[in-house]
Amino acid sequence: MDTKALRQKILDLAIRGKLVPQDPSDEPASVLLEKIREEKARMVKEGNLKKKDIKNDSIIYVGEDNLHYEKFQDGTVKCIEDELPFEVPNNWAWARLRNICMMAAGKAKPANQIKATPFEGGFPCFGGNGIRGYVDEYNQEGTFSIVGRQGALCGNINIASGKFYATEHAVVTTLFAGIDFNWSNYILEALNLNEYSTGAAQPGLSVANVLNVFVPVPPTQEQKRIGQKISKSIKTINIIEQEKQNLQTIIADTKSKVLDLAIRGQLIPQNPDDEPASVLLDRIRAEKEELIKQGKIKRDKKESIIFKGEDNSYYEKLGEDVCCIDEEIPYDIPDSWEWVRLKNCCIKEIRRGKSPKYAVKSNTLVFAQKCNTKYNGIDIGLALYLDESTLGRYPNEEYMHGGDVVVNSTGTGTLGRIGFYRTTDNIPGFPIVPDSHVTVIRGFRSIRAFYLYIFMKANQSVLEKKGEGSTNQKELKPITLKEMLVPMPPASEQQRIENAIITAFSFIETIEKSLN
Structure with a gap:
């Protein structure tokens, strides 16, 4: 279930007058707006508002x-029928936002005066995305809707209550009598005020522009019913969303547990x-010897051989040196399995790709870390094109092969991400090479490629x-990968593990899809 879309649908129904039934005994919204005009005239007379x-x-x-018309202060009248986005019930009325509330941005506060944690005598300091810290003074008191007015926070709605400080990025909304706070807070969200921001690099909301936005106004009593209905509905949505997140956590933990059981x-x-x-x-050693004879790979003078001694401890032989590695062995494995370093499983040296020279268009692709997506597997549609004048830098082994395991080796948030490349992922069918932010793991033919991925x-x-x-520049070094200890099952068991994983993950993915 898409709870975000469901929330938006409820707000859309509310703003159109379709969320709760109309009550013909309600005082029409036109009467409410006339009372607000009288209130504003009185505030001007008392000096609480200026004529401007x-x-x-x-x-x-x-x-x-x-048809709908708008009459301005100078007496001019304009037909605005084409400007109104939808029809509203008969006892509702259209107004500009300025006709139901006042808005004013707060004042700037130097960053060095804002504390990260609460302190005695301090007050919450609101920015465009809620509380950004705590300060030693306040400039607002009461309960208000706060509208974010800069950058990605344009149109963001929060609630501030009590004594607090509003910064220049927080627009404080003050309602006139007869406007229900709960209703107005949800309607500000429903109006999608971010659509009225200006500026490309750093979008911003002009308070004057926001106050000019059309808003459909229900009678006061219906505002209250709408606010209560939205609150109740969103409470249910939040429960659903939390349950959905809990299930997604369970699913992720289940996948992790299945993989962990597999390699044990x-x-x-x-x-x-x-x-x-x-x-x-x-067999792998024999395959390696043949490749050495053919000159395709070099002999490792200190090749790792791991074995179990008569004392039931694990030892590793590197050239003429032998040492106990019991402390490195992470867990027990079945008697028919063996431990082996990852570098000894690979027909190709474990290293990152080359820094590519790109082209606008060519017949060769570059696999970047973004191609190894977080949720959708390998996406070759995100690959860029290689300048083919540099093809001489890429021998055949540098091109990606079906069954390659790809490891994102740099980048905050992507480092360590594992993907499995299949030739069927490459819909264009172009040759593809990894860039310098990706490490390729390619096993010997005797090892199931999918088991290495598992x-x-x-x-x-x-x-x-x-x-x-x-x-900001962390990298996963090839040596870290080379020295990983791999629990190696018999070849036939690798196939059975692969089948079991595919079956289990297919069932889990069916559950995941049902959540969406």
Whole structure:
């Protein structure tokens, strides 16, 4: 269920007079607006308003031809039928926002005077997105709707109550008598005031422009009924949204648990007839020797060989050196499995791609970290084009192959993200190379590519924290990946694990779709 869309639908029904039934005994909104005009005239007389504050006031009425007209202070009249966005009930009335409320931005407050936490004698300091800190004075007292007026917060609505300080980014809304606060707060949201912002780089809301916005005004009693109905509906929506978030958390935890069980050998039953993983590793070494003979890869003079000693401890042999690695082994695995370094599983050296030179259009693509999306898998539609004058820098092994595991290796929020590239992802069918922000993991043919993906995906949350460097420039170094310990199942069990994961995740995805 799209709770955001449902909330917007409720507000839309409310603003059109379709959320609650009309009551013919309600005093018409036209009478309410006349009372407000009298209130404003009295405020001018008493000095609480200046004449300039009401110079743009107008009266909107329905003429004998059943069309809407607007009469201004200078006596001119204009037909505004084409400017009104929709019809409203007969006992409602159209008005400009200035006819039901006053708006004024607060005053700037130096950042060094705003404390992050509450303190004795302090007051909340409101910006465009609610409380931004605490200060030692206040410039407002009461309960008000606050409208954000700058940047991404344009039109954002919050509620401030009690004594507080409003900054220049917070527009304080003061209602005239007969306007229900609960109704008006929701209607300000329904008006989508961000649509009236100006400026591209740094959008801003002009208070004068906002006050000029048309608003459909119901009778006071209906305002109260609408406000109560919206409050009740949104309370239900919030419960649904929280339950949805709880389910999404459960789903994410379930996926993580399934992957974790898989790489521990606990997802599916062991088959004693399986050829042990030690035989698989022998095949990998033979495959590696053949590639060395062909000159396709170089011999590692300190190749890692991990084995279990007679004392039941794990040891690693690097060249002539042997050391116990029990403290590195993260968990127990079945007897038919083996531990191996990730670098010894890969037919291609684990390293990031090259910094590309881009072109507006070409027949070769560049796989960037954004192609490895957070929620939608691999999206080659986000790839850019490579300048083909640089193709000489890319031998065949540098192009991405089906079954490659991709690791986002830089960038706050994306570092450590794991993806699985299939040739079917590449709808254009162009050759594609990774850029310098992506590391490619490509296993030997004897290893199921999807099993390596399962292993890497199960460790994604760990890798996300392994970045090195400054806060904004963290990178996941290839050596960190190379030294990862991989629990290697027998080849036939890798296939069964793959099938089990695909089945489980397909069922989970069905649940996810039902939530949306």
